[in-house]
Amino acid sequence: GMAEKAGYDHFMLKEIHEQPEALRRAISGRLSIDNQEVILDELKLSSEELAGYERIYIVACGTAYHSGLVAKYLIEDLVKIPVEVDIASEFRYRDPLVSQDTLVIVVSQSGETADTLAAVREAQDKGARVLAISNVVGSTIPREADDVIYIHAGPEIAVASTKAYINMLMVFYLLAIRLAQIKESISQEKAVELIADLKNIPNQAAQIIKDSEELFKEFAGDYAEHENAFFIGRGLDYAVALEGALKLKEISYLHAASYPAGELKHGTLALIEEDVPVVALATQKSVLDKTLSNIQEVQARGASVTGVVLNKKEEVVDALDHVIEIPETEELLTSILTVIPLQLLAYYVAVEKGCDVDQPRNLAKSVTVE
Numbered sequence: 358g359m360a361e362k363a364g365y366d367h368f369m370l371k372e373i374h375e376q377p378e379a380l381r382r383a384i385s386g387r388l389s390i391d392n393q394e395v396i397l398d399e400l401k402l403s404s405e406e407l408a409g410y411e412r413i414y415i416v417a418c419g420t421a422y423h424s425g426l427v428a429k430y431l432i433e434d435l436v437k438i439p440v441e442v443d444i445a446s447e448f449r450y451r452d453p454l455v456s457q458d459t460l461v462i463v464v465s466q467s468g469e470t471a472d473t474l475a476a477v478r479e480a481q482d483k484g485a486r487v488l489a490i491s492n493v494v495g496s497t498i499p500r501e502a503d504d505v506i507y508i509h510a511g512p513e514i515a516v517a518s519t520k521a522y523i524n525m526l527m528v529f530y531l532l533a534i535r536l537a538q539i540k541e542s543i544s545q546e547k548a549v550e551l552i553a554d555l556k557n558i559p560n561q562a563a564q565i566i567k568d569s570e571e572l573f574k575e576f577a578g579d580y581a582e583h584e585n586a587f588f589i590g591r592g593l594d595y596a597v598a599l600e601g602a603l604k605l606k607e608i609s610y611l612h613a614a615s616y617p618a619g620e621l622k623h624g625t626l627a628l629i630e631e632d633v634p635v636v637a638l639a640t641q642k643s644v645l646d647k648t649l650s651n652i653q654e655v656q657a658r659g660a661s662v663t664g665v666v667l668n669k670k671e672e673v674v675d676a677l678d679h680v681i682e683i684p685e686t687e688e689l690l691t692s693i694l695t696v697i698p699l700q701l702l703a704y705y706v707a708v709e710k711g712c713d714v715d716q717p718r719n720l721a722k723s724v725t726v727e
């Protein structure tokens with residue numbers, strides 16, 4: 358009933374609004390008092406053991422898999438070791454190249470996804486140590502894994518994951534900084550800067566919810582009348598674009614696809630015509646010019662572009678149909694913020710279309726069969 362939804366029309370909207378608080382819980386107790394150090398007390402793995410890994414494998418399904426794609430960028434950037442990300446139902450059936458030298462990280466909100474659980478067992482059979490990142494305390498995957506970090510998102514009811522995804526990202530940020538500190542792959546100065554920016558993220562998340570909610574309530578109707586939508590971005594923005602496209606498919610039944618912006622010209626550009634909705638993420642400064650020129654390419658073909666950007670004042674951005682500005686933060690940390698407008702977009706399009714937001718057709722919150 359309405360009471361459990363705390364006045365919101367749907368659990369999904371409630372959970373979107375709970376994200377700043379959920380993020381605070383994920384950080385809470387995991388920073389030293391002087392904010393110089395990430396502390397992950399729950400790990401049985403010692404610092405020496407953690408420092409010893411030269412390779413990481415991340416395995417998951419659905420939204421949890423998308424959090425792993427963001428983690429790959431983070432860990433490779435900060436820790437300078439290669440990270441493979443795999444879908445659990447692929448990993449488990451293909452004799453994956455893991456051994457005792459590999460740290461296998463599995464991510465699962467529910468802790469009960471059958472394919473992810475099978476991946477845990479497969480990795481352990483091959484001698485790898487498995488670290489689970491999960492939301493549900495005492496669920497099967499954390500129980501079988503060798504180590505666990507809980508994301509503390511609180512109960513997530515809506516089938517489409519929102520606050521769990523964001524908290525998975527937060528835990529990955531903490532883990533990446535911790536690994537980088539142990540391995541001394543970044544300076545202490547850089548670590549302290551990242552930690553300071555990370556602490557600021559919950560407040561910035563609240564700001565983004567406010568800004569983008571107003572915008573999307575207004576023009577979700579523009580999207581609702583289309584059958585297709587495209588999401589583009591580079592680097593971390595691409596990883597988040599995949600999650601944005603999944604949200605739209607799950608609850609509003611639009612066909613949505615996500616592409617690295619630079620790959621558009623190798624095929625997908627053929628589908629861009631008058632009025633096709635494109636969501637362009639352009640927060641990664643090192644590739645900003647490249648992304649902006651991709652935006653111009655789709656605009657020139659008549660696409661209706663919604664930009665998620667760091668700075669509205671760029672000339673190209675100024676010419677977009679709709680723009681959401683992300684508050685200033687370290688480039689690596691933008692993912693938590695950029696996904697929020699995409700969640701709200703999917704939500705308001707689904708509402709506009711009269712879809713069953715919390716329980717989309719054919720989908721389950723937790724897939725415990727294979």
Ligand code: G6P
Nearest residue numbers: 419420421465466467470721722
């Ligand atoms: C289902 C849910 C998704 C979720 C995926 C993985 O498909 O509908 O929202 O991302 O399972 O679930 P897990 O609990 O393992 O994160």
